[in-house]
Amino acid sequence: MTDDVLIQNGRIVTAVDDYVADLLVRDGQIEAIARHIDPSPTMQVHDASGLLVLPGGIDVHTHMEFDLGDAQTVDTYETGTRAAAFGGTTTILDFALQGHGQSPKHALDQRLALAEPQACVDFGFHVILTDINPGSLSELPDLINADGVSSFKMFMAYPGVLMVSDGDIFRSMRAVGAHGGMINLHAENGEVIQVLIEEALAQGNTSPKFHALTRPRIMEAEATHRAIRLAELAEVPVYMVHLSAKEALDSVVEARDRGIPAFAETCPHYLFLSIEDYDRPGFEAAKYVMTPPLREHECQHALWRGLRFDDLQIVSTDHCPFCFNENPHGLNKSKQMGLGNFERIPNGAPGVEFRLPLLFDGGVNQGRLTLNRFVQLTSTAPAKMFGMFPRKGAIAVGSDADLVLFDPNQPQTLSASTHHSLVDYTLYEGFHLLGKVAKVFLRGQMIVNGDEWLGQAGMGRYQRRAASGRIL
Numbered sequence: 001m002t003d004d005v006l007i008q009n010g011r012i013v014t015a016v017d018d019y020v021a022d023l024l025v026r027d028g029q030i031e032a033i034a035r036h037i038d039p040s041p042t043m044q045v046h047d048a049s050g051l052l053v054l055p056g057g058i059d060v061h062t063h064m065e066f067d068l069g070d071a072q073t074v075d076t077y078e079t080g081t082r083a084a085a086f087g088g089t090t091t092i093l094d095f096a097l098q099g100h101g102q103s104p105k106h107a108l109d110q111r112l113a114l115a116e117p118q119a120c121v122d123f124g125f126h127v128i129l130t131d132i133n134p135g136s137l138s139e140l141p142d143l144i145n146a147d148g149v150s151s152f153k154m155f156m157a158y159p160g161v162l163m164v165s166d167g168d169i170f171r172s173m174r175a176v177g178a179h180g181g182m183i184n185l186h187a188e189n190g191e192v193i194q195v196l197i198e199e200a201l202a203q204g205n206t207s208p209k210f211h212a213l214t215r216p217r218i219m220e221a222e223a224t225h226r227a228i229r230l231a232e233l234a235e236v237p238v239y240m241v242h243l244s245a246k247e248a249l250d251s252v253v254e255a256r257d258r259g260i261p262a263f264a265e266t267c268p269h270y271l272f273l274s275i276e277d278y279d280r281p282g283f284e285a286a287k288y289v290m291t292p293p294l295r296e297h298e299c300q301h302a303l304w305r306g307l308r309f310d311d312l313q314i315v316s317t318d319h320c321p322f323c324f325n326e327n328p329h330g331l332n333k334s335k336q337m338g339l340g341n342f343e344r345i346p347n348g349a350p351g352v353e354f355r356l357p358l359l360f361d362g363g364v365n366q367g368r369l370t371l372n373r374f375v376q377l378t379s380t381a382p383a384k385m386f387g388m389f390p391r392k393g394a395i396a397v398g399s400d401a402d403l404v405l406f407d408p409n410q411p412q413t414l415s416a417s418t419h420h421s422l423v424d425y426t427l428y429e430g431f432h433l434l435g436k437v438a439k440v441f442l443r444g445q446m447i448v449n450g451d452e453w454l455g456q457a458g459m460g461r462y463q464r465r466a467a468s469g470r471i472l
C-alpha cells in the first residue's frame, strides 16, 4: 500500500476533456476527480497549477535489444524504457521476433524473461511472425487469449531475412482475425526494392542517399494496397506501421472510406525530417537511414493532414537505436557497418524520448492539432487500438494512474548530450521546442521529476491485452 497522491489544480486534458480539477490517486489507480479535494497529512501533494495533466503516453512501436544478427539496438529494456519515461511515455509495445524454426510462444516467453526484470514502464509485445506453418499458426489462439498478445507483425520487405510471402501473410491473417487479433504490416515491396538496390550498388552508388532512392514511395503504396486487400479477404483488421508516403496514405484512406478496418501510424521523423537530410555531408546521412526512408516535403503535409482528420490514428516512434559510432556492442554493429555500402547500414533510428514534446510543439503549438487530438494520437488511440483501454489511455476513475504533468511554457533544446537513451545521436539535435515533461507517474508512483529519475528497473508490468483493432 502506497500513500495517496493528490494532484491539485492541473488542467486535465484527455482525448475529449479539458478542465481544471484536483485528482486523487489511490493504490495506483485514479480514485477521484473533483473541483476540490481536501489534502490530508498522509497524502503526497503535487501542485500542478499551470501544467497540463495528460494520460501517460503509449508508444506502440519500439525495438529494445533488437537483434538482427549482425546488428543490435543499443538500448536495453531498462535504458530504453527509462528514456521513454523521461519523454512522458508510460507504456511501450515492443516486439518478440519469432526466429526461423522457433515457436512464436517461445519467442514471447524469451522476450518476457528479458524485459520483465528491466522494464521501467509498463510494456507489452507484438509477436513478429517469420516462420508460418501449421505448428506456429496453431499457437495463435492461445497467444491472443491466454498471453494477451493481440497483434502480430509481418514484413513485406527484407527478403531472405524477415519477409514472408503473400500466401503466408494471408494464412496468418485468417488465423489471427478469427480470434480477435490484428495484423501489423511493414509494407514495402521487398523484391522490387532488392532489384533497385542491386542495380544501384552495381553502378557504384553506395552512399546513404541511395537507401532512400531505392525505396520509392510507390513501392510502399503498392504493398500497402496489397496488404489491405489481403486483410479484407481474410476479414482481419490491419494496421500499417511507420507509414511515410503520401501514396500509401491514399490507399489507407480509400479503404477506410469503404468501411474496411484499416489503420495506420506514422512517426515523428516522417513529420519533421525529409529526404533532404540524406544530403548531409560525409557519412552523417547514415543516421537518417531507417525504413521506409524519409520522404519529400509533400508527404509531410499529407501526413499532418492525415493526423488531423483521422486518416492516421497513431503516432509511434519506431525507436530503433543503432549507434552512429562505436557502441558497447562493438564498432561493427553501429551505422559504420555501412561505410561504402548503404545496404549494410543498420536500418533504424532512435526517438522514444521526444515523441510527446515534438508532437506538442509541431502539432499543438503550430496549430496543426488540437490538444485533445494530441492526446488521442499519443495515448488514447494506442490504448484502444491495442486492447488496453480504459485501463490505459484515459484519465478516469478506475484507470491506472499513469499521468504526465506537462509544462506547455517550458522551452527545451533536444540533444544527444542530455537525452537518456544509450544511443550516441538524435535525429533532432538542436531542435528548440516549447513544452516539456515536468513529472511522470506510473500507476501513481512518481518516476520522473524534472531531470531526476525516481523509478526502478523491473517496476514496469507486462500488459495482457484484449482484442486489437476492434473498438476505434
Ligand code: URP
Pocket: 063, 186, 242, 289, 290, 291, 292, 318, 320, 347, 348, 349
Ligand atoms: O528502419 C526501421 N524501421 N527499423 C526497424 C525495423 C522496422 O522495419 O520496423
Ligand code: ZN
Pocket: 186, 241, 242, 291
Ligand atoms: Zn518495419
Ligand code: ZN
Pocket: 061, 063, 318, 320
Ligand atoms: Zn520498427
